[in-house]
Amino acid sequence: MRWFFSCFFTINFQFLQNRLEQRNPWQANITYDIVYHQIYRGLSIIKIMIELDQTNIPKHVAIIMDGNGRWAKQKNKMRIFGHTNGVTAVRKAVAYARQIGVEVLTLYAFSSENWSRPEQEISALMSLFMQALDREVKKLHKNNICLKIIGDVSRFSETLQEKIKKAENLTEKNTALTLNIAANYGGCWDIIQAAKQIAEKVKKEEMSVSDINNSTFQHHLATQNAPPVDLLIRTSGEQRISNFLLWQIAYAELYFSDVLWPDFNQLEFNHAIASYQQRHRRFGGTE
Numbered sequence: 001m002r003w004f005f006s007c008f009f010t011i012n013f014q015f016l017q018n019r020l021e022q023r024n025p026w027q028a029n030i031t032y033d034i035v036y037h038q039i040y041r042g043l044s045i046i047k048i049m050i051e052l053d054q055t056n057i058p059k060h061v062a063i064i065m066d067g068n069g070r071w072a073k074q075k076n077k078m079r080i081f082g083h084t085n086g087v088t089a090v091r092k093a094v095a096y097a098r099q100i101g102v103e104v105l106t107l108y109a110f111s112s113e114n115w116s117r118p119e120q121e122i123s124a125l126m127s128l129f130m131q132a133l134d135r136e137v138k139k140l141h142k143n144n145i146c147l148k149i150i151g152d153v154s155r156f157s158e159t160l161q162e163k164i165k166k167a168e169n170l171t172e173k174n175t176a177l178t179l180n181i182a183a184n185y186g187g188c189w190d191i192i193q194a195a196k197q198i199a200e201k202v203k204k205e206e207m208s209v210s211d212i213n214n215s216t217f218q219h220h221l222a223t224q225n226a227p228p229v230d231l232l233i234r235t236s237g238e239q240r241i242s243n244f245l246l247w248q249i250a251y252a253e254l255y256f257s258d259v260l261w262p263d264f265n266q267l268e269f270n271h272a273i274a275s276y277q278q279r280h281r282r283f284g285g286t287e
Contacts, residue, residue, distance in 0.1 A: 047267055050274040052100060058230035058276055060104040061097060062245055062252070065089070067236030067260030074260075080124040085262040087132055096266040098143060098177045100273065104226045105179050108244050112152065112186035129183065130160055137167040144176035150222035151185030152193075180223060187246030194220035194247075223248055231276045233269075235261045253279050 065086060072082030090107060097105040110125060140147050149164045156164070197220045201207045207216070219225060229245055229252040237258040241249070255272045257264065 047271070049267060049270050052270070052273055053277050054101065056277050057101045058253075058273065059102070059227045060106070060229045060248075061102050061231045061233065061273075062106040062108070062229045062249065063093065064108045064232070064234040064242060064244055065261040065264075066234055066238055068262060070236065071260040071262045079121055080128070082260075082262055083125060083128055087128070089262050089264045090132075091136070092265050093269055094140075094145065094177070094179055096269045098145065102177065104223075105177060106150070106182060106223065106226075106229070106245065107180070108182045108185070108242070110151075110183045110185070111243060112184055112189055113243065115155075115184075126157070126160060130163055133160075133163045133167050137170060140179065141171050141174065144174045145171060146174040146178045147171045148178065148180050149183055150180050150190075151183045152189060153184060155184050178226065180226070182222075182244070185222065185244075187241075187243045190222050190245070191247055193222075218247070221247060228252070231255060231272065233257060233272050235259050235264050235268075251281070251283050253281065 068082030068086045069079040070082070071085070072079050075081070093107070094105060109129075114125075115122065137147065147167050149168065153161055153164055194217055198207070198212060198217065202209060202212075218228075223245070226248075229249045232241075232245070232249050232252045233255045234240075234242075235257045237256065239256050253276050255275055257268055257272065259268050
């Protein structure tokens, strides 16, 4: 029966695409981009990858990786089990971002508010962070990916700070993708620390008040010269920003996914990008 439905899906979808191409090739591409077929197998649904417009790939994608704890709870496991499996989702997201030509991918790994979590969970997260740096950095470097840790790293252990420094130094000249990991990061903190940097330079007469504008302020943010965020994705069904990149997301398109982070894969990422490509971005202007 499954074989029958699979064949039925393939034949009918190809027929639909051919008919659309005969009528209007451009419209066929648009339809193919926004339509996915569903086959019901009991309660499951099969989705297909959506063909993307390569001329409209967001330069900067940011993701709030939410749902690790709930994912683990659903499986009657401890929360750290969800965080560990979340690393696999990070690998998939990074690989797909590089594949489709995203320039900057910023992932919200640990907020400045997360220190309020149980000490056992924080300790496990710090250990996982160090393990991930040990295991993943060489792979990132091999794939020409530049790694940056953005946030107040001074609160981390000296050992972790040293690993961060080595990882950033190793990958700093890579150009295929910039991967920002936001750790001990908060959007309010970012704006305040940028303001302090600028105030100190004005005080030392290294710059004047008249030099302060959007561009100079952005340069002093943790993301520095990265382009503004084009697409912000949040997993797990929650619909809030949670103090993430408050300045950088001023005109970002927002995409909320019901998928818990450990289940977020290339297919879900693909559908988020496809949704972005259907938006009409006016940046405060008219139609």
